[in-house]
Amino acid sequence: xxxxxxxxxxxxxxxxxxFLSVVSVGRASHTTRKPSCPxxxxxxxxxxxxxxxxxxxxxxxxxxxxxxxxxxxxxxNGFKARxxxxxxxxxxxxxCQSHLDDIECMLNVKCKKIYKKTFTIxxxxxxxxxxxxxxxxxxxxxxxxxxxLQGLKISPVTQQAKTEWIVKLQEMLKKLDVPNPSPRDVSxxxxxxxxxxxxxxxxxxxxxxxxxxxxxxxxxxxxxxxAALIIFVFLYYHTNFLLCSFTAALLGAMxxxxxxxxxxxxxxxxxxxxxxxxxxxxxxxxxxxxIAAVIFFWMLQSQYMIKIDPPLSPGKVVFTGSSTCRIEMxxxxxxxSGPAVxxxxxxxxxxxxxxxxxxxxxQLYLYMLVLLIAxxxxxxxxxxxxxxxxxxxxxxxxxxxxxx
Numbered sequence: 001x002x003x004x005x006x007x008x009x010x011x012x013x014x015x016x017x018x019f020l021s022v023v024s025v026g027r028a029s030h031t032t033r034k035p036s037c038p039x040x041x042x043x044x045x046x047x048x049x050x051x052x053x054x055x056x057x058x059x060x061x062x063x064x065x066x067x068x069x070x071x072x073x074x075x076x077n078g079f080k081a082r083x084x085x086x087x088x089x090x091x092x093x094x095x096c097q098s099h100l101d102d103i104e105c106m107l108n109v110k111c112k113k114i115y116k117k118t119f120t121i122x123x124x125x126x127x128x129x130x131x132x133x134x135x136x137x138x139x140x141x142x143x144x145x146x147x148x149l150q151g152l153k154i155s156p157v158t159q160q161a162k163t164e165w166i167v168k169l170q171e172m173l174k175k176l177d178v179p180n181p182s183p184r185d186v187s188x189x190x191x192x193x194x195x196x197x198x199x200x201x202x203x204x205x206x207x208x209x210x211x212x213x214x215x216x217x218x219x220x221x222x223x224x225x226x227a228a229l230i231i232f233v234f235l236y237y238h239t240n241f242l243l244c245s246f247t248a249a250l251l252g253a254m255x256x257x258x259x260x261x262x263x264x265x266x267x268x269x270x271x272x273x274x275x276x277x278x279x280x281x282x283x284x285x286x287x288x289x290x291i292a293a294v295i296f297f298w299m300l301q302s303q304y305m306i307k308i309d310p311p312l313s314p315g316k317v318v319f320t321g322s323s324t325c326r327i328e329m330x331x332x333x334x335x336x337s338g339p340a341v342x343x344x345x346x347x348x349x350x351x352x353x354x355x356x357x358x359x360x361x362x363q364l365y366l367y368m369l370v371l372l373i374a375x376x377x378x379x380x381x382x383x384x385x386x387x388x389x390x391x392x393x394x395x396x397x398x399x400x401x402x403x404x
Contacts, residue, residue, distance in 0.1 A: 062107065065121055069103050072128055076100065079135040089135055096131050099124040119209065126201035133194040138186055142176045145169060145193050148200070155200045156207045165196050213269045220282050221260035228254045228286075243364060248297035248371050249290035255375025256289020263380075285379050292378020293371045300370065306354040308363055308370070 076096050083089035103124050106117050136144060149169045152162060172192050175185045232250055235241055260281075269277040299306055358366040 065103075065118075066107055068125060069100060069107060072096075072125070073100055075132070076128075079132070083135065092131050092134050096128050099128050119205075122208070123205060126197075126205065129201060130194045130197045133190050133197060136190065138176060138181055141186065141189050141193065142173065145173050145176070145189065148193055148197060149173065152196060152200055155203060157199060157203045161199065165199065168192060169196060209269075217281055218261055220278075221257045221285065224282070224286060225254060225257040225261065228257065243297075243367055245294055245297065248293045251368055251371040252290040252293020252296075252375030252378065253286035254289070255293065255372045255377075256285040256287070256379040258372075259289065259376045259379040260285045288382040289375030289379045292382060293375040296374035296378070297367075297371055300367065306356070308356045308358055308366055310358065310360060310363065 076093065079089070079096075080093050083093065103121050106121055133141065133144065149166065152165055152169065155162065157165070169192070172185075172189045175181060176189055181189075228250060232247075232254065235247065235250075241247070296306075298304075300308060356366060356370065
């Protein structure tokens with residue numbers, strides 16, 4: 001109301017008789033000031049209430065990262081108290097403290113971003129792991145070196161690198177397994193263990209990234225399959241369902257997406273090339289499945305190498321929905337219902353290689369099953385060919401780069 005008072009007083013004037021006259025020209029609510037939003041929708045409420053609830057209640061995996069950060073901070077405080085007089089060690093401790101501060105900032109509950117930088121957090125944790133070897137004494141190096149050796153034996157590092165590192169770690173542990181190891185041996189052991197931890201942790205980071213990419217693509221394929229299934233159900237139950245190139249492509253795309261969900265092939269995303277890989281892998285499977293299903297549908301219609309007996313010709317066929325309900329509906333697109341015309345152009349004297357038997361009036365279900373399988377299998381075949389071509393192009397690019 002304080003803002004409204006100057007508005008009205010500015011319109012007062014002195015009349016001829018000395019009296020004040022007020023000319024009303026509007027209301028204070030007509031000012032250009034924006035109305036305030038409700039308290040529960042304000043930016044402060046979203047920041048201070050909703051985001052902390054999402055981070056705490058809907059992200060239980062954050063608890064492990066917070067506990068790990070607290071544990072590393074306590075260990076670092078112990079190293080800081082031990083090496084407070086050593087400037088070289090304090091430099092390493094400052095680097096670790098900087099990493100922990102970054103991790104704490106990323107894990108902050110008041111952060112406005114729901115998505116946390118999990119990969120960055122784990123990367124910094126692993127760097128701190130490697131720095132800790134440079135701050136350990138002889139007994140700690142011996143114990144943690146043995147633990148590193150056991151972890152390296154089951155790590156995803158290549159077999160040749162794993163064998164070489166295991167031999168080096170065993171030799172270094174023998175040097176430490178003496179009553180009074182020399183300072184030089186202790187320093188060499190710390191550097192060797194730190195390098196071995198880096199190799200192990202880097203390989204684990206790459207494996208975790210590949211695993212995350214696989215699950216992420218599976219989620220994309222599942223969402224795409226659900227959307228295609230909704231479209232198919234709508235077309236089947238709410239329209240006059242016609243078996244044409246479009247429905248064949250839709251069934252093939254569903255088969256390609258199902259192939260992407262069930263495959264064991266690793267689909268990795270190169271570092272720094274996120275969206276290119278996302279769009280490529282998200283589109284290539286349904287498109288390849290759709291192309292394979294359409295080609296197979298043309299082969300079925302022309303009875304080239306494969307046919308369904310009795311054939312499903314353009315027109316109306318009878319489907320039995322239950323024991324008392326019989327429905328007549330068009331099964332295949334009629335030549336007049338669209339630009340695409342499907343006719344039996346095969347020579348009647350030549351028998352197809354494969355004949356699929358179907359119950360009379362139920363050919364449509366066999367058609368849909370065959371097209372779904374065609375999209376599933378076609379994605380495998382076409383994907384193998386495209387991967388071979390991509391691999392060859394990549395190899396040629398590498399050779400060209402080396403030649404320059």
